[in-house]
Amino acid sequence: MKKSLFLIFLIYSILKPSISFSLVEIDITRGNLDPMPISVSPFFSDDVSVNKIKNILDIDNLGLEISKVIENNLVKTGLFDAIEKEAFLQKPDIAHLKPRFEDWALIKSQVLITGKVTHKIINERDYINVEFKLWDVLGAKMVDGFSLTTTPRSWRRVGHKISDKVYERLTGESGYFDTRIIYVSEEGPKTQRVKKLALMDQDGFNTKYITLGNELVLTPRFNPADDKIITYMSYFRNMPRVYIVNLQTGEQKVVGDFRGMTFAPRFSPDGKKLIMSLAKDGNSEIWVRDLETNIQEKLTDHPSIDTSPSYSPDGKLITFNSDRSGYQQIYVMKSDGSNVKRISFGKGIYGTPVWSPRGDLIAFTKLHKGKFFIGVMRTDGTGERLLTENFYQEAPSWSPNGRIIIFYRETKSDNDGQGFSAKLWSIDLTGYNERLVKTETDASDPSWSSLLGN
Amino acid sequence: MNLIKILKNAFLVVMFGLIVTACATKKSVKTTDSTTSTTKAAETQKADPIEKLDALMQGDVYVGSDTVGELASGVPDRVFFATNEIILTTASRETLRKQAAWLRQNSDVTVVVEGHADERGTREYNLALGERRANAAKDYLMTYGVSSDRIKVLSYGKERPVDSGSNPLSWSKNRRSVTVKAN
Numbered sequence: 014m015k016k017s018l019f020l021i022f023l024i025y026s027i028l029k030p031s032i033s034f035s036l037v038e039i040d041i042t043r044g045n046l047d048p049m050p051i052s053v054s055p056f057f058s059d060d061v062s063v064n065k066i067k068n069i070l071d072i073d074n075l076g077l078e079i080s081k082v083i084e085n086n087l088v089k090t091g092l093f094d095a096i097e098k099e100a101f102l103q104k105p106d107i108a109h110l111k112p113r114f115e116d117w118a119l120i121k122s123q124v125l126i127t128g129k130v131t132h133k134i135i136n137e138r139d140y141i142n143v144e145f146k147l148w149d150v151l152g153a154k155m156v157d158g159f160s161l162t163t164t165p166r167s168w169r170r171v172g173h174k175i176s177d178k179v180y181e182r183l184t185g186e187s188g189y190f191d192t193r194i195i196y197v198s199e200e201g202p203k204t205q206r207v208k209k210l211a212l213m214d215q216d217g218f219n220t221k222y223i224t225l226g227n228e229l230v231l232t233p234r235f236n237p238a239d240d241k242i243i244t245y246m247s248y249f250r251n252m253p254r255v256y257i258v259n260l261q262t263g264e265q266k267v268v269g270d271f272r273g274m275t276f277a278p279r280f281s282p283d284g285k286k287l288i289m290s291l292a293k294d295g296n297s298e299i300w301v302r303d304l305e306t307n308i309q310e311k312l313t314d315h316p317s318i319d320t321s322p323s324y325s326p327d328g329k330l331i332t333f334n335s336d337r338s339g340y341q342q343i344y345v346m347k348s349d350g351s352n353v354k355r356i357s358f359g360k361g362i363y364g365t366p367v368w369s370p371r372g373d374l375i376a377f378t379k380l381h382k383g384k385f386f387i388g389v390m391r392t393d394g395t396g397e398r399l400l401t402e403n404f405y406q407e408a409p410s411w412s413p414n415g416r417i418i419i420f421y422r423e424t425k426s427d428n429d430g431q432g433f434s435a436k437l438w439s440i441d442l443t444g445y446n447e448r449l450v451k452t453e454t455d456a457s458d459p460s461w462s463s464l465l466g467n
Numbered sequence: 468m469n470l471i472k473i474l475k476n477a478f479l480v481v482m483f484g485l486i487v488t489a490c491a492t493k494k495s496v497k498t499t500d501s502t503t504s505t506t507k508a509a510e511t512q513k514a515d516p517i518e519k520l521d522a523l524m525q526g527d528v529y530v531g532s533d534t535v536g537e538l539a540s541g542v543p544d545r546v547f548f549a550t551n552e553i554i555l556t557t558a559s560r561e562t563l564r565k566q567a568a569w570l571r572q573n574s575d576v577t578v579v580v581e582g583h584a585d586e587r588g589t590r591e592y593n594l595a596l597g598e599r600r601a602n603a604a605k606d607y608l609m610t611y612g613v614s615s616d617r618i619k620v621l622s623y624g625k626e627r628p629v630d631s632g633s634n635p636l637s638w639s640k641n642r643r644s645v646t647v648k649a650n
Contacts, residue, residue, distance in 0.1 A: 203631035229626055231590060251579075251621060253594070274598055274622055277591040290595065292622065295553075295602030297595035318595040334592065340551070341592055364589035378589050404633075407589045423586070430631025458590070 048094035049183070050121050053084040055098065056128035056143065057105035065132040069139055069165045076105070076130045079143065082172030083126060085216060086190045087179065091446035096122050109146060114153040122150050126179060133162060140164060143171045147179055157182045169218060170465070177464070189412040190215060193462045194419065195233045195243055196437060198222065199455040203426065203433050210245060212260065215461075217451040223258065232277065232408075234460040237370075238284030243460075244268070246276045255289050257304075269302050269309055277320045282328050288312070290320040299333055301348075312350035323367045323375075324348065325392070332356075332366040332375050332392075343377055345392065356394030361386075365407055368392075369415045374442075376409035376418050387420050389442065400444040413463045416442055419450060421457040528556055529639035534629045538578075538646050542569045545645040546604060550585070550638075551596070553603045563604060566646050567611030574617075577649045580604050582622045585638035590624060597622030604644040619649065 056076030058066070066075045087093040101108075102116040109127035117125050128145040146158035157178060163171060170191055177188025198211040208230050210223035224230055224247075233245035241261045246253060255268045255275040268275065273293030280287055285304055290297045291311075297318045302309040313319040317337035324331055332345045343357040343366045357363040361381030368375055372392075379386040379399065385406045388399040406422040419439045426433035435457045437450035450459070523531040529547040538544040543566075546559035555563065570576060582601030584593035601620035609615055630637040 204628055206626070229623075231594075231626070253622065274594065276594045290591070292595050292598040295599045295606070297598065318592060318599070320595050321589070321591045334589075336551075336592075341589075364592050380587070405586065425633040426631055428632045428634060428637070433631065433633070 046092070048088075048092055049123050050096055051084075051087060051093045051124040051126065052096045052101060052117060052120070052122040053080045053087075053098075054101060054103075054105045054108050054125065054127045055080045056130050056145070057109060058130045058132075062130060062132035062141075065139070066130070066141065066165060070168070072168075075141070075168060076128065079128065079130065079168060079172045079175075080126070082169055082216070083176045083179070086173065086176035089216075089448060090180070091441065092184065093124075096120055109144075112148055112150075114148075114150050117148075117150045124148065124179075124183065125150055126175070128175070135162075138164075141168065141171075143168075143175075145175045145178075147182060169214060169216075173214070173216075186416060187414045187464070189414045189417065189461075189464070191465050192413060193235075193240065193465065194437075194450070194459050195223075195235060195462070196421075196452070196456045196459040197230060197233065198452070199435050199457060200226075203430055210243075210258075211452070211454075211456070213452070220453050223260065229253075232458050234279050234410075235462040236280045236284040237282050237413075237463050238280070240462040240465050242280075242284065244278040244280060244287060246278065255287070257287070269300075269307075271300075275300075277322065279323055281324050282326050288322040288324065288331060290322070299331070299350075310350075312346070312348075313353070314350075321365045325368045326370050326372045330368075330392075332368055334364045334366060343375065343390075343394070356392070357390070357397075358394060359397050365409065367409050367411060369411050370413055371415040374415075376411065378407040378409065378420075387418060387440065389418075398444070400440050400442075401438075401447060406438070408458050410459050410461045412439075412461050418442065419459045419461055421459060423457075523636060524639050525556075527635060527639055529636070529642070530558060531640075534640050536645075538566055538648065539569045539573070542566055544647065545643045547639060548600055548642040548644075550587075550642065553596070553599045555603055555607060559604075560607065563607045564611055567608050567613050570608065570613045570617065571611075575650075577617045577619070579619045579621050579647050579649045580608075581627075581645045581647060582620065583627060583641055583643050583645070584625045585641045586625045586628065586633070587638060588625065593624035594622050595624075597624045600642075600644045604646065608646075 056079050058076050072078055084095045088095050100120045103113055109129055112125055125148040131142045133140045133142050140162050142162045144160040147156050149156045173191035176190040180188040192215045195212050198209045199206050201207045207226040209226045210230050210233050213220040229248040231246045233243050236242035244257050247256050253274040255278040256265055257268055258265045271291050273291050275289050275291050278287055278289040286301055288301045291300050296316055297320050298311055299313045299319050299322045300309055300311050315337050317335050319335045322331050322333040329348055330345055331348050334341050335344050341362045341364045342355055343363045344353055344355050346353040361379050363377050363379050365378045366375045374389045375392055376389050379388055384402050386399040387401050387409050390397040403422055404425045406420055409418045409420045417439050422436055422438050424434045435455040437452055437456045437459050439450050440447040526549055528549045536544045543562045546562050580601040582597035584596045601622055605618045605620055628641040630640040
């Protein structure tokens with residue numbers, strides 16, 4: 014018995030890629046660290062493929078563009094430092110075949126990414142095949158790689174999938190690059206803000222507007238189980254209600270038949286239920302609606318404001334905010350509404366609790382002494398950590414791997430109303446690497462999708 | 468000789484103490500002043516003289532006439548609230564009684580009471596707060612004889628400010644419920 018266990022272990026350790034013994038590895042649980050120097054060689058193509066792809070996409074060098082997508086993703090994590098392409102000594106095609114590791118070590122690169130893009134015709138339709146390899150320069154070996162075939166138009170997603178693979182291999186955490194962000198696009202003066210639902214890739218490209226701006230729209234959120242489905246709140250016909258939209262078909266429907274305003278919607282982790290608030294006769298309570306049976310149920314029963322509910326990733330608990338103690342504080346209850354417990358006891362007002370996809374933390378907005386903070390606490394309320402402080406910011410949303418929080422920040426306007434802006438920002442769970450997330454317009458209420466399906 | 472020295476030192480100590488307490492009293496007087504008159508306003512309102520602000524806000528409820536429209540001739544359309552509050556002030560109740568009286572005389576009119584919050588709160592909470600404010604006004608109108616089916620409520624949260632400034636006076640104008648004719 015002991016012997017066979019040993020044998021299994023032995024076989025396992027031979028087959029398993031040596032993640033823990035690998036020279037290239039990053040510990041991302043620490044805050045500031047020296048970024049790892051990487052080289053992303055432009056992916057190469059044969060001349061025929063270059064011409065075909067140029068005809069289809071009007072891009073001169075798709076291999077170079079894909080390498081830029083990867084480089085941009087990795088550098089923005091704060092964990093990697095990209096070495097300038099001009100410093101590369103080896104040509105892309107030769108490097109992809111077999112790198113001269115000394116050449117890459119010479120320019121201080123620890124990791125090398127190479128690739129190849131080939132045009133293909135399958136059943137008379139155009140495709141691209143993208144091959145990529147990840148090399149450990151110091152260990153002088155290939156550590157990962159894959160090849161995939163897709164439609165030419167999906168080339169950015171290929172870059173994101175490669176970025177995810179690299180990130181996973183080097184950090185041991187799952188990636189978050191092949192994802193989208195849905196948010197509210199904002200334009201016009203503060204008193205007559207025009208708001209539209211907008212969807213973009215995680216890196217700010219491929220922005221699409223889902224609504225036209227005819228009615229006020231707020232708080233879009235992805236279904237974590239299906240990235241084609243979102244929920245949001247709309248003032249269509251001056252009836253503020255929660256809607257569910259299928260982004261692929263454009264089909265849209267109001268959720269439930271409530272007499273009163275429904276708002277603050279979020280899906281359950283399995284996407285089968287929707288929690289939200291219903292405000293009626295001056296009281297806001299939290300409701301859940303089963304999207305399969307259409308049975309709806311009231312979960313809270315208190316004359317105070319109960320809103321901003323968010324499920325734990327196992328679906329067993331719900332965190333929300335309530336002012337039943339006099340001010341907004343964060344509470345946790347079982348998903349049937351029982352066992353309500355207050356968890357925030359620090360100084361200030363707490364709102365918008367959002368459960369981390371890993372389950373161990375709750376992100377929140379805090380108002381204290383006239384400043385707004387985005388922070389995290391453990392699910393019992395201990396270990397509060399404030400990540401960022403500003404004049405106004407709120408609405409945290411987690412990256413699917415639970416490492417990064419995206420939120421929106423507003424700037425102060427002067428007495429004439431000038432100087433106002435709303436932008437998306439992201440910050441690492443460590444409190445480092447705060448970054449502006451570029452959007453075509455002003456933006457608020459971001460929600461991060463899960464890793465995209467097909 | 469020694470005695471003189473001791474006396475001299477004691478004098479110095481007493482003097483020093485006096486100066487310190489004087490400073491401290493002066494300081495504490497100043498802080499109570501600013502907290503009572505402008506609440507959380509002080510910092511952002513440096514440009515505005517405090518007396519002027521005082522005339523426009525009681526506590527932090529707006530009492531001025533800027534932005535106030537009319538539901539009908541001589542009937543103001545809106546009432547204002549303190550931060551995070553839904554309590555109707557004496558002035559607000561007076562305004563709502565005027566609205567109720569006019570609505571009783573014009574029984575074919577239906578209204579929407581729009582509830583609003585300032586920008587210093589989370590979006591979802593403010594939607595709920597706006598709904599509470601609108602309902603506070605609706606309840607009062609009903610108490611004074613306007614039937615509930617003539618009054619709809621609509622919360623805008625912080626989405627439709629009337630004053631776009633980021634200062635306590637602007638915020639006080641935005642914490643409001645507005646009665647609007649619906650037909």
